[in-house]
Amino acid sequence: MTAEEQLRLRERLAKLKRLSLLGGTRLSSDLERLEQQLERMDAEVTDEEIWRSVELARHADRPYTLDYVERLLEDFVELHGDRGRADDQALVTGMGRFRGRTVMLIGHQKGRDLKERTQRNFGMAYPEGYRKAMRVMELAGRHGFPLFTLVDTPGAYPGVSAEQHGQGGAIARSQAVMARLGVPVVSCIIGEGGSGGAIAIAVADRVLMQENAIYSVISPEGCAAILWRDAGEARKAAAAFKPDALHSLELGVIDGIVPEPPGGAHADHDEAARLLGEALELALSEVEGTPPDVLRRERRAKFRRMGIYA
Amino acid sequence: MAESRIDVSIERKDEPQPAEGKRHPNTCPSCGSHYRDEELSSALRVCRQCGHHFPMPARERIAHLADPGTFEEEAADVRSADPLEFFDLRPYRERLAEAELQTGLGEAIVIGRARLDRHPCELSVMDFSFLGGSMGSAVGEKLVRACESAAERRVPLISVTASGGARMQEGILSLMQLPKTVCAVEELHEAGGVLISVMAHPTTAGVLASFASLGDVILAEPHALLSFTGPRVVQQTTREKLPDDFGLAESNYRFGHVDAILPRTELRPYLSRLLRLFSREHRDG
Numbered sequence: 243m244t245a246e247e248q249l250r251l252r253e254r255l256a257k258l259k260r261l262s263l264l265g266g267t268r269l270s271s272d273l274e275r276l277e278q279q280l281e282r283m284d285a286e287v288t289d290e291e292i293w294r295s296v297e298l299a300r301h302a303d304r305p306y307t308l309d310y311v312e313r314l315l316e317d318f319v320e321l322h323g324d325r326g327r328a329d330d331q332a333l334v335t336g337m338g339r340f341r342g343r344t345v346m347l348i349g350h351q352k353g354r355d356l357k358e359r360t361q362r363n364f365g366m367a368y369p370e371g372y373r374k375a376m377r378v379m380e381l382a383g384r385h386g387f388p389l390f391t392l393v394d395t396p397g398a399y400p401g402v403s404a405e406q407h408g409q410g411g412a413i414a415r416s417q418a419v420m421a422r423l424g425v426p427v428v429s430c431i432i433g434e435g436g437s438g439g440a441i442a443i444a445v446a447d448r449v450l451m452q453e454n455a456i457y458s459v460i461s462p463e464g465c466a467a468i469l470w471r472d473a474g475e476a477r478k479a480a481a482a483f484k485p486d487a488l489h490s491l492e493l494g495v496i497d498g499i500v501p502e503p504p505g506g507a508h509a510d511h512d513e514a515a516r517l518l519g520e521a522l523e524l525a526l527s528e529v530e531g532t533p534p535d536v537l538r539r540e541r542r543a544k545f546r547r548m549g550i551y552a
Numbered sequence: 553m554a555e556s557r558i559d560v561s562i563e564r565k566d567e568p569q570p571a572e573g574k575r576h577p578n579t580c581p582s583c584g585s586h587y588r589d590e591e592l593s594s595a596l597r598v599c600r601q602c603g604h605h606f607p608m609p610a611r612e613r614i615a616h617l618a619d620p621g622t623f624e625e626e627a628a629d630v631r632s633a634d635p636l637e638f639f640d641l642r643p644y645r646e647r648l649a650e651a652e653l654q655t656g657l658g659e660a661i662v663i664g665r666a667r668l669d670r671h672p673c674e675l676s677v678m679d680f681s682f683l684g685g686s687m688g689s690a691v692g693e694k695l696v697r698a699c700e701s702a703a704e705r706r707v708p709l710i711s712v713t714a715s716g717g718a719r720m721q722e723g724i725l726s727l728m729q730l731p732k733t734v735c736a737v738e739e740l741h742e743a744g745g746v747l748i749s750v751m752a753h754p755t756t757a758g759v760l761a762s763f764a765s766l767g768d769v770i771l772a773e774p775h776a777l778l779s780f781t782g783p784r785v786v787q788q789t790t791r792e793k794l795p796d797d798f799g800l801a802e803s804n805y806r807f808g809h810v811d812a813i814l815p816r817t818e819l820r821p822y823l824s825r826l827l828r829l830f831s832r833e834h835r836d837g
Binding site for chain 1: 565613629631632633635637638639640645659668689690692693696718720722723724725726727728729730731732733734735736737738739756757758760761763764765766777779780781785786789790792794798803807809834
């Protein structure tokens with residue numbers, strides 16, 4: 243790591259501590275855990291730890307969007323349909339009350355059993371899903387409601403009709419709508435942050451990641467199939483492109499890491515939801531009350547800075 | 553299965569490969585006609601026999617579109633770094649060095665100011681032969697600078713894309729080039745600027761899912777593959793029978809995703825007409 247990168251990392255860590263996105267009654271122990279994380283980061287995250295994140299992010303018992311909605315939002319009303327063609331159930335949209343204020347919510351939704359998985363298309367949205375998301379973003383903007391997005395998808399659906407209905411364009415326009423929004427937007431990667439399907443709803447003022455979530459440009463299997471010419475080399479691919487939360491933080495892609503209960507979010511849904519709720523509240527409170535123009539400008543400036551080049 | 557899917561790739565996914573890998577780059581893949589390089593270059597790399605569009609190097613594209621002597625390159629010094637110290641079967645740095653050597657380009661995109669039929673404009677042209685035209689931090693940065701230069705000078709931006717998508721070797725930073733370029737186009741639009749997006753073969757994945765799809769006008773070259781996911785992956789993932797024109801420009805036109813399909817020989821006059829229509833003199837009457 244170059245001196246400059248070290249410095250950048252230090253700055254980010256300092257910022258993270260100041261944000262203390264860890265909130266709640268167990269603050270001190272959480273901070274302690276974070277310190278341990280940071281120490282580990284200095285020692286470099288191991289390939290095994292990266293792969294463990296991949297497994298935990300995909301864990302069959304991991305809480306999904308609606309598990310969090312149930313625990314964090316009151317009076318939730320789900321909104322259905324893109325007003326054009328369909329209601330894509332891989333993406334849930336709606337409105338509810340979060341700690342005293344009305345918020346809009348957009349989140350990918352995976353299924354628990356085979357029937358629901360099929361119905362939710364494994365959390366892989368069609369363009370119709372992203373059009374529904376855009377409609378809800380615009381609704382949030384119109385009424386001044388803050389927007390939460392929860393990202394959990396292997397990727398946008400790769401199918402014939404998805405292409406015919408404009409998957410690429412829908413993902414591009416969804417990001418463009420987010421770049422225009424004048425209301426606070428907080429996103430959290432709660433499982434798999436898979437590529438275009440993820441970023442389509444993650445152009446936010448604050449982007450968080452749960453401790454064991456992953457965020458990546460391609461699936462480890464996909465990357466392995468192309469670069470190693472063998473999908474079986476997924477572990478090597480993951481180790482090489484580093485989709486874990488700590489690396490995302492280090493690279494300046496996310497603003498904070500949300501802790502999970504010991505063992506992972508699947509081990510205790512209530513505690514995972516409590517920790518996520520604290521983090522969302524803190525992140526939202528940082529940007530709430532900012533004038534729309536300033537929000538927009540700063541959100542764009544933040545993404546303008548992303549990338550490392552020579 | 554969901555796990556085995558690929559939605560961003562730098563591979564060529566659709567080229568019919570008759571004699572596997574043996575075809576000379578100047579032999580037409582659809583009719584077998586063979587050309588000398590100067591011959592092909594002077595014909596805008598379009599097959600005289602069957603009209604097949606060969607890939608067009610960025611420098612040739614610029615030479616064709618810009619009025620002679622008007623192109624001034626910008627941000628030529630922006631190069632890729634290797635933030636992840638990425639190593640697959642070969643180190644990323646080695647792949648970059650090789651691409652530079654083979655193409656004579658510093659990156660998969662060239663940007664700069666130009667005039668087209670005397671209309672001042674900004675040009676941004678991608679080159680598929682540089683690591684599959686993949687978009688990493690440097691490509692994203694240069695596209696953003698092209699947007700900024702166009703906005704600042706109040707001239708239209710003409711973007712020509714040819715890309716397999718995001719550059720895997722830069723991991724999540726490549727994915728961040730999607731919102732980065734989208735935000736830049738938003739800024740350009742808010743400043744009253746114009747983006748004309750020309751999609752050449754192939755414009756897929758991360759590039760299709762970001763700035764390329766945000767053109768005020770979107771044009772495509774005949775038979776260009778314009779799909780978020782390539783046909784091979786769709787086939788593998790869904791086992792669906794693919795239509796013959798899956799993802800091609802013609803299919804995109806039919807489904808309403810592009811404004812026009814233009815043979816390369818007709819592109820320049822078409823762009824000229826658009827630039828005239830968007831020009832301030834015309835707007836103010």
